[in-house]
Amino acid sequence: MKNKVQQFGKFLSAMVMPNIGALIAFGFLAALFIDTGWIPNKEFSSMVSPMLTYLIPILIAATGGKMVGGDRGRVVAAIAVIGAIMSNTEITMLMAAMLVGPLGGFCIKKFDEIMDGHMPAGFEMLINNFSVGIFGLILALISYIAIGPLMSGILAVLTAGVNVLVEHSLLPLVAVFIEPAKVLFLNNAINHGVFTPIATGQAEEFGKSIMYMLEANPGPGLGV
Template sequence: MRVQKFGTFLSSMIMPNIGALIAWGLITALFIPAGLVPKYFPSLTGFSEYVATMVSPMVTYLLPILIAYTGGKLIYEHRGGVVGATATMGVIMGTSAEIFIGEEGGSPMFLGAMIMGPLAAWSMKKLDGIWDGKIKPGFEMLVNNFSAGIFAGIAAIASMFLLTPVMKAI
């Protein structure tokens, strides 16, 4: 029962983003150098090369961040989604940054997003619970926004150094 519930939770992060995955797949199939447009319409090579520049950023950044947002939203609504997506940027850049220091890396962080999005949202929910009902009226929005921003930044840095090595090992 627990395994089924966990599997349902994981699929709940992916299913709402199927449209984005399909869009990426179509752009890839049509416009990469081995795609249909360059193969059958050589006169559109320049156009195809330009459109194909979206392929790598979509799989590296857009899709993992959408997954992380969805996972965070499942845990703590919109606030959890924002914090989860922001925190996931750390694990994405943790693998991407390795390219610049001479190690291999830069792989799409779907699994990292599926871990960090919900984890950051759950942590933010617990953090908010500490001062729930203790903030003076009129300061709620200020405290909520600053706490989310500060926590998301810390979580992004933490995921860069703590979760990235785990994801590399996996």
């Protein structure tokens, strides 16, 4: 059981880690050019919201799709996550991306396994391309109707909980959940799945967020 939980944590981390550069680029862009940034610039700051809303979730979903279903899984995942994103563009759909990405890769992988050895000669390219498009479309619709709203609700609850902790100066209590999670390699899942969506929203508005620092070191929660 412990090994499975550790593998799950590593899998979630593996989706995010290759795309950390995009988060860094977003962070610099927000810190420098938003209204409360170091060098406010209206034109440059216009890139902040699209990068946060579209680019980062698509990158994470595509990475998850490729991990499970290869290049075809990457394309299906990128299409599918658009449904979740467009269901609510007011929040960052990182959690939805980490769910939809592997799901897209899994679906196309299973389809390929079923079709292996049964594909008519000369129709390989046609079937491959149409299958990606059809699976991507179906998953995008499901994401728009169900997955996106579900993740929006979960993030709203988590954000409200974090806000309560911040308002009552109880952030050190977060370490009670983070530190044991490190044993199971779930700390990155908590960081990127919970803290990062909240932090990116705060960074877009204020240019900074304490949430980025909580998982790496419990000290900031204590004000250190």
